[in-house]
Amino acid sequence: MTEKIWLSSPHMGGNELKYIHEAFEENWVAPLGPNVNEFEKELEKKLQSNVKVAALSAGTAALHLALIECGVEYGDEVICQSMTFSASANPIAYLGAVPVFVDSEKDTWNLCPNALEDAIKDSILKGKKPKAIIAVHLYGMPFKVEEVMYIADKYEIPVIEDAAEALGSTYKGKACGTFGKYGVLSFNGNKIITTSGGGALVCHNLEDKEKTVFLSTQARDNAPHYQHSQIGYNYRMSNISAGIGRGQMEVLDERVNARRSMHNFYVDLFEDIDSVNVFSEPNSDYFSNHWLSAIIIDSKMLRKTREDLRKEFLMVNIESRPLWKPMHLQPVFKDCKYFGSNISENLFEDGLCLPSGSNLNESHKERISKLIEGFFL
Template sequence: MNSKIWLSSPHMGGGEQKYVNEAFDANWVAPLGPNVDGFEKDLETFLNEDVKVAALSAGTAALHLALIECDVKHGDEVICQSMTFSASANPIAYCGATPVFIDSEKDTWNMCPVALKEAIEDRASKGKKPKAIIVVHLYGMPAKMTEILEIADKYDIPVIEDAAEALGSTYNGKTCGTFGRFGILSFNGNKIITTSGGGALVCHNQEDKDKAVFLSTQARDNAPHYQHSHIGYNYRMSNIVAGIGRGQMEVLKDRVEARRKMHDFYVELFKNIDGVEVFSEPSEEYFSNHWLSAIVVDEKVTGKTREGLRLALLEDNIESRPLWKPMHLQPVFADAPYYGKKVAEELFDNGLCLPSGSNLSDNDRERIEKRIKDFFS
């Protein structure tokens, strides 16, 4: 059997080992340390805004702390994009709150501003004004942040940007993760850069960052003994993991360029195949890192299904994956409110993510192209 072509595998740059070795040489293997400080500074510089970054154990941890800092408590409601990975919604449940899910719009596949406004007004009329809005930049595609922020500002609801998939993406020239009160980044093994596991909380002032660091290190009070006046969490990033991140930051721009070239490869591949749409920026305002390249297959036109394509690729040991199953269709959130139509559902039924890694070879692309052309012919 041919070697496996992964959907999105880790891609080391070569400089990571230097920072990891420095941590070992200094015996600084615990949370905190020079690599953590350096990684946070590297991210702040890259994001190119006046932000403060707290490096944490996971993007999910960052989202949980953002909700806590937005004062989300048991019994509250939080608006969340439905078409996303479960990690966007799970921290709402950690807080004892209820998610209110919002449909996608067709341009960016992200939160629909029309459904968002409808949801806020309806929940408020029931005496349940949402405490926060979690918007996701799906597969690296920026959401319609101008409209979403206008609505959030009108109703005075803080926005939390789940930019876990969107490091390196911009909207109107501004980096994703810097629009909301908080931004969330992820460095999981399949992300555009990785620290093996890890994430970060993007804040707009030192006070918010300090609170996140305090809560993420077990909320220990300033005392010679162990004293705690708040519930804390073990969410801080380790110095070794941050060392991997520092090496990865050296190649981040190259990784974005390589992912965007994979998107261009699929645009060229599908340009003469009727009934297949490659997920692309709707206008020049949007710059996607194309963390994952995705397509929608119109069965009525092609006579083929996305599941048929997935299985055909799998026969050649090529990994692909259906789009995220919307959260309002997940058994665990079956009772949660939902606003919108069926855009997310239709995308899930007909959409497929294709191999998108920055380390794919010409031979890998040849195999992918041959299998796809054979399938549609």
């Protein structure tokens, strides 16, 4: 069978084993140790803005703890971008809180500022001011930071940035994940860099980081015996996983450049195809890592759909995938409130994510080009 071209596969840099071997040699096989400490420092250096980073077992864990630290409790409302992966919304349900979903806008496919304010006003009118706003940098594209933060500040609601897909992305030169009260990073196997599984919570002061570490290590009180005054979680990143992360940090800039190069490849490939729009930055304020390159197909003009193209790719062992299905369309969240129009629904209906890995070579590109050129003839 022809080699499979994956949507976004792990890409090792070479030095990961060096840090893993050091952990074994020094017997640091635990959810703490030198690799964890150094990985956090390297992330802080990359993000700048004087942030503090707590390395955790998953981006979902980071989001869960961020909600807890924002004071979210049972019955509270939390606003969440509808067009995202379910991990953005699930931690709201973990706490027994209620997600309120908000539509996207057309420029960045992210949280619509107008619909966001409508949702806030509705909740306040009903005596239930939202406890937090989860805004996502979808596929590495920064959301409309100034508009969203202005509204959040106006109503004094903390923003949790879901930057799981956006390590290396910036808005006006400032790193995604550093604008909100908390930022969430992911190092899942398909992300820009990986620790096999893992994530981090970006905080703006040492106190918040220390609280995150405390909660992520079973909330053990400072006592000679095991004493717990509040509920904790087993969410700390292992020293082995952090060793992988240290090796990956050495090649982060290369990985971002490679993903952006794939995006440019698709821009060139579709340049003369009027029925396709490649998802790109709206202006120079936005710098996307282009974690995934995505397109919108005008099915009325083409008389073919994104599903037709996905199946064509599948037939020749190339992975592609529809855009995230909006959360307000998911059966598990069918009873939740939703504010906006049908932008995210239309994006889902017509959008497709294309192979975007940093390890794709010229042979892979030739196979992709050949299929696309044949499909759009």
